[in-house]
Amino acid sequence: MSLLPLDDLSRTLPAPARSPSYAPLARRALSLVPLLLIGAWAAADWRAVRDGTARLVSADPWWLLAGVFFTCLGWVTAACVRQGAVPERLPPLPLLASQFAAGAANHVLPASIGAHAVTLRFLQARGIPLARATASLALYSLVKPIAKTLVLLVFVLAFPKMLRLGRLVPDEGTLLLVTAGATLGVGAAAVLLTALRPLRRATLGFARTALTDARLLHTRPSRVLALWGGSAAAPVLQASVVASVGASLGLPVSWPQMIFAFLAASTAAGAVPAPGGIGPVDAALVVTLVAYGAPVDLATATVIGYRVLTVWLPLLPGALALAALVQRKVL
Structure with a gap:
């Protein structure tokens, strides 16, 4: 009985069946998720979209163009802040595209979770370890x-x-509620860290990584300027969008007052975990504008116009950009 050589025997045996790869299918499904979420969100808020767009039709187009300009500068500023939070040099155009896409994700999920998730994926794709990428997000959020x-x-x-300032200062009940919530949060975190040793070990390791990167970043003037300068410019640019829309509608409030109204409203309502701050910030902004003497209808139209320029107008392009970045494995 003759034996076949090993090479001939391997050619006669059937090739093992390959298991189907679900990665391309999953990636395509993930690229469609932002579009589905945007469609559902727009359908639920269609009346506000329609009314806000109708208001902007009669507004001064040059002031609206200024609002679009400040909105675009906001994405550039966000990219600068993200670059300032990591020691490595990031590619400028992909970074800017990721922040444009992160804006769409940020308006779907609360507490900036969507924007942080997109940025985390982008940093990991650039070869930054998960611990250091997470530390950069913590520094950015701080x-x-x-x-x-x-x-x-x-x-x-x-x-x-x-x-x-008198009408903008919260009452004693609100201050007491905020203080109690902050105290409970800190107390619960302290109990968990004391009771759970693995959590305490992971937290201490993360803190060491974050402090090491923070010290390194603050020895580089370019990173300090990008991180702190961009963080200071971002709310001013957002407030400038509000002021531009208010000017286009003839709102009888000065620019410094409109900028301060946005800063105060976003600071007071920023603790509420709403998607992109939509809802609490809008209500607080209307109240502050009315406190400065603006009519309620014009103040409401200004806030709606601000949301049209910063949320609804770039929402679909941002979702398409997010889907394209996922499809091309940039995220």
Whole structure:
């Protein structure tokens, strides 16, 4: 009985069946998720979209163009802040595209989860480890409210007589509720870290990584300027969109007052985890504009116009950009 050589025997045996790869199918499905979410969100809020668009038709187009310009500058600023939060140099155009796409994701999920998820995927695709990418998101989230508060204080000091703060200060009940919530949150975190050793170990490792990167970044003037300068400029640019829309509709409120109204409203309502701040910030912004003497209908139209320029107008292009970045494996 003759034996076949091993090479001949391997050719006679049937090839093992390949298991189907579901990665391309999953990637295509993920690329369609943003479009489906955007469609559902727009259908639920269609009346506001229609009314806001109708209001903007009669507005001054040049002021609206200025609002579009400030909106575009906001994406550039977001890219600068993201670059300032990591030591590695990121490619400018893909970074800008990721922040444009992150804007669409940010208006679907609450508490900036969508934007952070897109940025985290982008940083990992650039070869940055998960721990350091997460640390950059934590640094970004910490610097932004500090910078906004500093800008708010600058406006208070620069315009002490023009700004009417009395009606904008929260009452004692609201302050007590916020203090109690913050105390409970810190207490719960302390109990969990004390009781769960794996969680405490992971938290300490993350804190060491974050502090190491933060110290390194603050030794580079370019990163400091991008991180802190961009964080301070971002809320001013958003407020400038509000001021541009208000000017286009003839809102009888000065630019410093409209900018301060947005800063105060977004700071007061920023703790509410709504998608993109939509809802709480809108209500607080209408209240602050009315406190400065604006008619309720014009204040409401200004806020709706602001949302049209910053949310509804770039929403579909941002979702398409997000789907394209996922399809091309940039995210």
